[in-house]
Amino acid sequence: MTTTLEHTAAVATEGGGLARKQNFLTALVGGVVFAWLAWYLAHHFLDASSRNYSDLVTTALTFGWIFGFWLGIGALNGPGRWLIGADHTRADDLYYAGENQGRKRYWKYCTDHKVVGVQYIVMTAVLLGAGGILAMAIRTELIVPGNHFVNQQVYNGFVAVHGMLMILALIVAVAGPWANFVVPIMCGARDMAFPRLNALSLWTLVGAAALLLSVLAVGSLTMGWVVLAPIADQAGVGMDFFAMAIIVFTVSTTVAGINTICTVMTMRTKGMSLARLPIFVWASMIAAALGLYAFPYFSLVEAQTLMDRTVSTSFFVANGGGTGWLQANLFWLMGHPEVYVILLPAVGALFEIASVMARKPVFSYRTAIAGMTGLAGLSILVWAHHMFTTGWAPTLGGPFMLTTELISIPTGLFFLVIIGTIWRGNIWMKLPTVWLFGFIFNFIIAGITGIYLSDIPIDNQFHGTVFVTAHFHYVFVGSVLFGAIAALAFWYPKVTGRFLDETMGRISFWLVFLGVQVTFLAMFVSGFKGMPRRYSSYSMIFEHANFVTTIGAYMIMSGMLVLLGAVVRSWNHGEPSGPNPWHANSLEWMVPTPPPLENFDVLPVITEDPYNYREELVRS
Amino acid sequence: MSIDTHVEHDANGHGGHDGGHHEPPEVVDGRQRMAIWLFISGDAITLSALLFTYLYLRGVNTGGHWMSMVGYPTVGPNGHSYAWYEAALNGSAGLPNPQVVMQAPLSAGLNWLVSILTLVSGLVVWAAEKGLRATKNAKTFSSLAWVATALVVVTMFFTLKQLHSIPAIFVAINDSQTMSYTAYASTMMVIIGSGLVHLAILAFLGVGLAIRSARGAITGDKWFQARLVRLFWVWVGISGIIASAVTTTINTIH
Numbered sequence: 001m002t003t004t005l006e007h008t009a010a011v012a013t014e015g016g017g018l019a020r021k022q023n024f025l026t027a028l029v030g031g032v033v034f035a036w037l038a039w040y041l042a043h044h045f046l047d048a049s050s051r052n053y054s055d056l057v058t059t060a061l062t063f064g065w066i067f068g069f070w071l072g073i074g075a076l077n078g079p080g081r082w083l084i085g086a087d088h089t090r091a092d093d094l095y096y097a098g099e100n101q102g103r104k105r106y107w108k109y110c111t112d113h114k115v116v117g118v119q120y121i122v123m124t125a126v127l128l129g130a131g132g133i134l135a136m137a138i139r140t141e142l143i144v145p146g147n148h149f150v151n152q153q154v155y156n157g158f159v160a161v162h163g164m165l166m167i168l169a170l171i172v173a174v175a176g177p178w179a180n181f182v183v184p185i186m187c188g189a190r191d192m193a194f195p196r197l198n199a200l201s202l203w204t205l206v207g208a209a210a211l212l213l214s215v216l217a218v219g220s221l222t223m224g225w226v227v228l229a230p231i232a233d234q235a236g237v238g239m240d241f242f243a244m245a246i247i248v249f250t251v252s253t254t255v256a257g258i259n260t261i262c263t264v265m266t267m268r269t270k271g272m273s274l275a276r277l278p279i280f281v282w283a284s285m286i287a288a289a290l291g292l293y294a295f296p297y298f299s300l301v302e303a304q305t306l307m308d309r310t311v312s313t314s315f316f317v318a319n320g321g322g323t324g325w326l327q328a329n330l331f332w333l334m335g336h337p338e339v340y341v342i343l344l345p346a347v348g349a350l351f352e353i354a355s356v357m358a359r360k361p362v363f364s365y366r367t368a369i370a371g372m373t374g375l376a377g378l379s380i381l382v383w384a385h386h387m388f389t390t391g392w393a394p395t396l397g398g399p400f401m402l403t404t405e406l407i408s409i410p411t412g413l414f415f416l417v418i419i420g421t422i423w424r425g426n427i428w429m430k431l432p433t434v435w436l437f438g439f440i441f442n443f444i445i446a447g448i449t450g451i452y453l454s455d456i457p458i459d460n461q462f463h464g465t466v467f468v469t470a471h472f473h474y475v476f477v478g479s480v481l482f483g484a485i486a487a488l489a490f491w492y493p494k495v496t497g498r499f500l501d502e503t504m505g506r507i508s509f510w511l512v513f514l515g516v517q518v519t520f521l522a523m524f525v526s527g528f529k530g531m532p533r534r535y536s537s538y539s540m541i542f543e544h545a546n547f548v549t550t551i552g553a554y555m556i557m558s559g560m561l562v563l564l565g566a567v568v569r570s571w572n573h574g575e576p577s578g579p580n581p582w583h584a585n586s587l588e589w590m591v592p593t594p595p596p597l598e599n600f601d602v603l604p605v606i607t608e609d610p611y612n613y614r615e616e617l618v619r620s
Numbered sequence: 621m622s623i624d625t626h627v628e629h630d631a632n633g634h635g636g637h638d639g640g641h642h643e644p645p646e647v648v649d650g651r652q653r654m655a656i657w658l659f660i661s662g663d664a665i666t667l668s669a670l671l672f673t674y675l676y677l678r679g680v681n682t683g684g685h686w687m688s689m690v691g692y693p694t695v696g697p698n699g700h701s702y703a704w705y706e707a708a709l710n711g712s713a714g715l716p717n718p719q720v721v722m723q724a725p726l727s728a729g730l731n732w733l734v735s736i737l738t739l740v741s742g743l744v745v746w747a748a749e750k751g752l753r754a755t756k757n758a759k760t761f762s763s764l765a766w767v768a769t770a771l772v773v774v775t776m777f778f779t780l781k782q783l784h785s786i787p788a789i790f791v792a793i794n795d796s797q798t799m800s801y802t803a804y805a806s807t808m809m810v811i812i813g814s815g816l817v818h819l820a821i822l823a824f825l826g827v828g829l830a831i832r833s834a835r836g837a838i839t840g841d842k843w844f845q846a847r848l849v850r851l852f853w854v855w856v857g858i859s860g861i862i863a864s865a866v867t868t869t870i871n872t873i874h
Contacts, residue, residue, distance in 0.1 A: 050798070083824065083827065083831065084831055084835075085828075085837040087837060193651050254662055257658075258658045258659060262654050266647075266650060296666040297665075299666070300669045303810070308806075311801070312798060312799055312800040312801060313800075313801045314800060314801055314802060315806050318682050319689065320685055321681065321687075321689070322682060323680055330669065
């Protein structure tokens with residue numbers, strides 16, 4: 001077995017024409033050219049005196065961008081060839097799978113699920129980096145009262161784009177890299193069910209992210225990441241970029257969700273029954289199904305916002321019979337399930353890590369699945385708790401309070417499963433385990449503060465304050481990000497053949513862990529005192545807590561930079577890990593490192609579950 | 621996990637890219653069928669969200685403006701569209717005061733015509749697929765695929781007519797007149813627009829089926845893709861019927 005990172009040498013591939021020259025650069029060129037073309041045509045042929053002129057031109061430009069980007073990267077080659085009946089040959093499939101293309105395949109529309117997984121790792125890092133820079137800008141502005149560095153409009157834009165960038169980053173942080181890299185191997189499959197759709201989901205996300213990042217350059221947003229209507233109808237053209245980014249992003253998540261479910265349900269090898277599936281595979285599949293349910297609402301509400309802005313419809317305009325509550329309902333019909341689309345893969349990865357690092361089976365495997373399924377089911381029945389204070393349907397407050405509080409039951413099952421798994425285990429205190437313990441600590445705080453906010457009387461007091469901000473940052477940063485980093489530390493050796501640097505990883509852990517406590521506990525204090533969210537300045541009574549929060553934020557940033565350094569350094573210089581450094585039993589650890597194209601020379605036949613640790617495998 | 625990689629030498633022929641790992645068509649078909657059903661499920665959620673929008677806005681009837689708006693009708697004093705708009709461009713001094721403009725529902729006949737035509741085109745594809753499987757005659761299949769595509773193109777024409785018939789109202793915003801749409805007109809626009817996008821996809825698929833069968837990529841033995849397309853096609857027809865049933869029976873406020 002190969003035990004270190006190897007890249008096959010780049011070999012010139014003959015034939016294939018222009019399609020084989022397509023890569024990220026041609027995608028950028030295609031995107032820019034078609035965006036310019038669309039802008040030019042719209043600019044010349046649309047009525048410049050129209051109230052919606054600038055929005056129409058901007059929307060045309062964003063259409064042009066995404067079409068050109070797809071054309072340039074090669075996403076339209078498959079449909080085009082299907083249309084004319086010229087299906088891909090075996091040589092084409094191998095070419096698109098990146099055979100013999102070395103590192104160049106990472107810049108292409110590559111269909112190999114492991115390449116897509118690595119591309120997702122990079123994409124997640126880029127999104128987290130951009131969102132993180134904005135977070136630091138926000139915290140720097142808030143270190144003392146008053147406006148110092150940016151004006152209110154720019155600040156509002158930072159808040160909105162930071163929020164949505166981080167949401168997108170965390171949606172893909174675990175599901176993107178690992179549902180792609182390890183899930184097919186865990187199932188005993190040679191690739192995802194639809195390799196070309198897999199590449200499509202990744203590159204569509206890249207196109208959407210570019211649109212989202214462009215928001216800051218074209219006038220920004222002023223209404224927060226939920227882009228509340230009817231303010232969204234009145235915002236600058238940044239809103240058009242934002243709405244199109246979300247619509248395009250929904251294409252990406254839909255395609256990825258269908259692909260994940262089909263892979264798990266139809267590509268499992270012989271003997272890999274549903275009861276023998278690694279728990280991370282279950283988590284990925286449930287999250288994918290939940291995403292399929294949730295994201296159409298997101299797409300529709302942004303399409304409606306775009307229509308209000310470009311063709312003067314009245315979805316959210318009271319004069320024409322519309323209402324902002326429609327936007328709020330549709331947004332939160334997506335918004336709360338989305339939290340669990342983000343959380344479930346991270347929790348699934350942590351179940352996996354807990355089992356491997358404690359040398360024990362996942363405690364009550366079926367309870368874990370029931371918990372995840374229950375959470376997914378309940379999450380579609382709680383959306384109105386985001387609107388308790390708006391006055392929308394007050395009579396429904398009680399039922400929605402109840403469903404929200406019920407969420408604590410499946411969430412409690414997660415703690416039961418993790419604690420039960422590590423209880424009296426032979427715990428191997430390596431880097432993934434350290435982040436696992438950080439998750440447990442933070443997720444308790446996230447969960448308990450969530451119960452407070454689910455109660456209408458308390459929510460009436462805390463709604464709109466930074467208490468809420470602190471709560472969901474404990475969920476997203478303290479829990480999901482910790483899970484994502486634990487997953488990275490756990491599966492990094494399978495990607496690279498090397499361990500993630502343990503020392504740097506631990507330094508990173510303590511900086512981020514302590515930073516989270518300093519930042520968000522201080523933010524709870526500000527929230528208790530009533531400090532409102534999204535304000536660029538504040539009263540002197542919040543000064544000390546905000547100062548502490550900003551110091552904590554800088555600690556988190558330092559920790560993340562150390563982690564980035566560890567990832568980069570370890571990629572080529574880390575300690576070699578061998579193919580199965582954790583002595584785990586699931587299939588991804590049974591294949592060489594890095595896994596070859598198509599993963600298995602001969603498909604395995606499974607005869608027992610992945611958590612049956614035998615004596616000879618137990619760490620000495 | 622106990623595994624055995626030698627007992628079964630890829631007896632199922634599982635595989636993806638590599639020449640040595642061909643998959644039987646029925647395995648690929650099963651996978652693709654699941655994907656189509658998942659896609660249809662996502663599309664059904666989109667349809668439910670569209671109808672939720674429609675019914676919600678009708679239900680709340682904000683300010684009584686579900687089908688009315690304060691402004692000027694699109695047919696102005698000179699009897700043609702844009703008259704008010706042109707008048708406004710020349711200065712609003714001569715304009716009468718804006719009034720509540722009431723709208724009538726869109727033509728139910730046209731709505732049903734579009735839905736039924738879409739469903740019929742789906743049934744043609746279904747018949748074509750059944751015929752292909754029974755008679756192995758790809759030529760007839762190709763011809764029927766063209767017929768279904770032609771029906772879709774005709775339906776697209778009527779859909780565009782529907783879109784064109786959605787009434788606009790000129791309203792005063794920031795001292796200038798502009799065209800706007802009531803909540804009813806807005807929701808109809810997004811539902812009809814969504815239908816148009818679906819029809820465009822069907823036209824693409826129909827042309828693909830016809831060309832592919834003519835070139836031998838779809839034959840009496842390789843009919844799986846025809847079934848996949850048919851599933852989606854028929855769903856689009858059914859979704860159109862559902863949308864028509866809702867929007868033609870529940871529209872005015874009594």
